[in-house]
Amino acid sequence: MIHLDEIQTIEHDVLVVGAGGAGLRAAIETSNLGLSTGVITKSLLGKAHTVMAEGGMAAALGNVDSRDNWKIHFRDTMRGGKFLNQWEMAAIHAKEAPDRVRELEDWGAVFDRTRTGLINQRNFGGHRYPRLAHVGDRTGLELIRTLQDHGIHQGMHVHMECIGIDLLQDGGKISGMLAYWRETGRFVVFRAPVVIFATGGAGKAWRVTSNSWEYSGDGYGMAARAGAELMDMEFTQFHPTGMVWPPSVRGTLVTEGVRGEGGILTNSKGVRFMFDNIPERFASETADTKEEAQLWLDGDREARRPPELLTRDVVARAIMREVKAGRGSEHGGAYLDISHRDSDFVKRKLPSMYHQFKELAEVDITAQQMEVGPTLHYYMGGIRVDAESQMTNVPGLFAAGECGTGLHGANRLGGNSLSDLIVFGARAGLGAKAYLDKLSGTPAVQQEQVHEQMRSVIDFLNREDGENPYVVVDDLQTTMEQHVGIVRDGTELEEGIEKLQKLKERAAAVKAHATSQYNPGWNTCIDLRNMILSAEATARCALQREESRGAHTRLDFEGEREEGLTFNSVVKLVDGQIEARKEMRPTPPEELAKIANASLEDLEGSRV
């Protein structure tokens, strides 16, 4: 093997892996702190998942309803997460989101405006008040472009289409990362004492998903192999409204903004079934008649919100139930209808949805119903981090955004991801600086480590024979749909884990044809091991959690159980095997517990 000196080497103080909202925000922070910062990304700059986000980002600005404040946002987040969130993270997020959103305006973002010229906010599921700053239904594009155009002038180095393979360590501390350039297939060693992961989730392990090829769980795989802990991996969010027809777009997202703007869900009998699916916990805050729901839409502040805006787990399960009971839509979903609203209003508020249905499904949403059904959308779980600094248990490794965990608990509220990215992206940057200030010496890059990692990926190209990696991905997706889907069951999960072991063996023996230059087949070989690791972590946590809570539903253990509230699932790689354990939750800070359990009246009047 070639000597370390002959491999291209790039040095940075901080290497950020990922150029979505979280990665760019972290890199802006570290660049501004004077640290040499590199950013690597699998795609071109500006193409990360963040660009696809539609509905908005949540922050208690109080521009539309002045009764809103951080405490109510915090309370909504905890209740949405079924109280499995990390308390401090949920509080930090609610407190800091408004400043992080306003700051975007200084960097050029142009949100939709209220009548008085402030940032407009829209309603979303689980949020008590209109809270989502948005730009039509392309908020993610606005966020990523703003961070990108601001970021490139802050001194960061963006290395596009450069894919991280594994972390390098010196006595446990981070010393850098091995990566390769897509364009040439050549390796590059990054020497950096801090690596910040902002790599997103692992939704590509399922077939019906809103996620792209990038979401292969690289961050989870690389972090776990370096000794980091993953947490809450059983909580995978199925968004209730993905497209279901035609087959080629099955899973593509239909923003919750449609329901936020008044969209209603019906079954094949024309029944607005969400009225029959209101959980006890939300009964006092949800309209129970069509008339009241309509009043709310008309802006009556006393009216309660329509049941279509219940949290995502509730709506997704309700749609599943209708389909199972034979009341589904033509192609096995539910009907979503916004055509009762003025056609210009729909086109103005939901332009990309209009476009998407028109061009991909030949449906005009201003006049026709949409067909929608659940799609795997988001990983609430991820790399376990410290709430304040975002550092993992591996010294020098940080994580922020979707690849991290703790804010969302058992279920994420819509809009809480984009705000998560900027709040904790910035904090990871500050955390990195604090770590570097205390670090003495520079952790070294070890030649053997680099060689071993290189060998593990070159083997895919060099071996004589092997399976087509796309076939293995296909089988993985079938397994996850069948065994680790929206409703789960102990026996199914155990069988699923068995199958994953077989898939792991097959994934180790796949073969990539041709050379390493811009070769998606080779890349799929490398992605596969991370995808399977993430899938197995999810399955093992799901098996361990014997209750139904938030996004995790067990047929054999219906309803929330008290024991479930006492722990978070934590996963670690021990001798190459994934082990899940229950980590007892600490008692919540008194102050925060009081807020989470307070009545709305008290919170609005700032009495708590």
Add this chain to the structure above:
Amino acid sequence: MSERTFRIWRGNPQDGGDFVEYTIDVQTGMVVLDCIHEIQKQHAPDLACRWNCKAGKCGSCSMEINGKPALSCMTRMNTFEEGETITVQPLKTFPVIRDLTNDVSWNYQQNKRIRPFAPRPRDPDGEHRMMQEDVDRVQEFRKCIECFLCQDMCHILRDRETQQNFAGPRFMVRLASLDMHPLDTDDRIQEVRDESGSGLCNITRCCTEACPEHINITDNAIIPLKERVVDRFYDPLMWLMRKLKPGNSREKTTVE
């Protein structure tokens, strides 16, 4: 379901390349990108192409389909004639990396040359106020997904020589979004002329036709900027007025 034949350009500049034919079964609703993925799965696992969102939101999957620059994820198979062979190749304006991927880094360099947003201070209460009708036009420009199809279409960029002197329609759109931004205080007109070469555009409107976001590039972005350049530099009266009243020299291009 029907059988369809594709001619896809395979190769790279170092070793050369050629069109290769693939035949696959096409199902209802499929787009060209789905077909490329099928070809990868069944016939050519190493076929290089870019994609992310599969819903026209990220601008990754640009290529030339039957000679026309388009997003492959938004090009439905039922827009072609029954039995028609579909030819797919990389963009012509930018160097090819391999198969259907282009080196588009030139565009990122153009973007970096544009001076950053320079906002006025916040109001005393810490807010920025802008009216919706004043930002409608800027929002139209900010819809850009950087697919670079307009750049591919523009004949000034297709010509390697003139390419060096013109930033291209995408970056005229970006400059316009800054120039019309109600909070921006920078005067960008000189930049528009000297750095970005607005004078080279001869308003053929090919870029506008190619834009999948339906941004009215030529009429709403380029022409207003060109008019401002003409005002500033070639109208002696305007020039004199600005000399006499330097405080007023900043005039935003207004939204009609």
